[in-house]
Amino acid sequence: MTPYHPIGVFDSGLGGLTVLREIRRLLPSEDLLYVADSAHAPYGDKSVAFIESRAIAIAEFLLEHGAKAIVVACNTATSAAAQLLRTRYSVPLIAMEPAVKPAVERTRSGVVAVLATRQTLASHNFSRLLGRLETQAEILLQPCPGLVERVEAGDLTGAATRDLLRTYLEPVLARGADTLVLGCTHYPLLTPLIRELTGPDVLILDSGMAVARQVRRRLSEVELLAPEARAGRERFWTSAHPARMHAFMARLWGGEVELAHWVESETEGGRRSPFALALEPI
Template identity: 70%
Template sequence: MTAHQPIGVFDSGLGGLTVLREIRRLLPHENLLYVADSGHAPYGDKPMAAIEARSLAITEFLLDHGAKAIVIACNTATGAAARLLRTRYPVPLVAMEPAVKPAVERTRSGVVGVLATRQTLASHNFSVLLDRVGRGVEVLRQPCPGLVERVEAGDLDGERTRALLAQYLEPLLARGADMLVLGCTHYPYLTPLIQELAGPTVQVLDSGAAVARQVQRRLGEAGLLAPADRVGEELFWTSGNPADMHGLMTRLWESDVVLHRLGTESAPRATRPAGDLVLESV
């Protein structure tokens, strides 16, 4: 393992780009590999065993492509597979944790709402998190089926998305929630609409920046931070159809991307003979 190797990041789809952006902002010298498992999205209502299997397969793919660390940029995959991945692979592994702690610290009403997938809210990880930081306030769990699909469709502010969000926010706001925690990496793309519907007295929190800081800390402790004499690059894969996804991924990443199909002969392999990403055919 060397500092020149890339960081591997994956999500069920495009939501993890919100985390990737925070990593890029904090660590501009790092090479980044991103896998959007959109061919199997959404994870939120899938059996835990299926999510675990996908997480294992993608982690193997990223490690095979030289990743020096793995970031699970998906709350649902974190709940299903983080513990297993940590026992199997001796590389720094950073997973998601909904921003419940800062929400609990900042709430004035004593009521915090958490928007997430059903699997995230039902996970052992989330229960442990509430036991650890959620005491003394009322934490309301709101599953949000359908929201991931709206983001994957590129509908960030349309009527269908607006109607779903209004439905999910209403019971939280009616109970007095003044903090809304986004427990899915897709949801930060909906922050402007959530803020519009919730009003100016409600704060919306996500954990992307905290995850980036954790990646920086873990790599620093391991002596694996990239040298500051280069500009980092990104490689992108999807298990969906690259032609269908390219436009939306470019829109969300706010820069044109070269998107490769996961698991095909055309997918690139990342090597780092001189500290730069070089493409080889698999």
């Protein structure tokens, strides 16, 4: 590995772009690789074994493309597979943690609400985090089934998304929550709509910038930060069909994207292997 190798980032879909954006903002010299596993989104209703297999497949793909570090830009994949990835690979691996600690520190009412997938809220990692902080504030857990699907469908402001969000927000706001933790990387894409529904006095937190700072720290420790006097580039893949994803991904990223189709090759006997990977350009 050299400082000129790229950073690999992945998510179950488009939500990890919120983390990728913060990495780009903090590390403008780095080349970035991003995989959106949108054909299998959401991960929140999948088994741990399934998520582990997806995470391994994507990590192998990123490493084949020279990734010097891997960022698991997905809370559900973090809870299900980050520890497994750390045992398999020696490159720096940076994962998500919901911003519960800063929320507890900043709440005025003493009530914090965590919006996340069921898989994240039920995970051992989250239970440990909750155990360290639940005596310092009342922490309300709000699973949000369906929100990831609304984002993946490109509906960030429509009536269906608004109604779904209202269903999840009204109960926690009624109990006095003045701080919301967005515990899924898809949810920051809904921040404008969340803000419209909560009003200006509710604090909304996510972990994107904290992850970016951790990436910078880990790469600095192993002397793999790219030289500052260069402009980093991005490459994007999706497991869904790129023609369907391209325009929306470009809109979320804020500029043109180089998007390719990531597909898994068939092994002998017709069985699909998560390790046999092929690349189909648009």
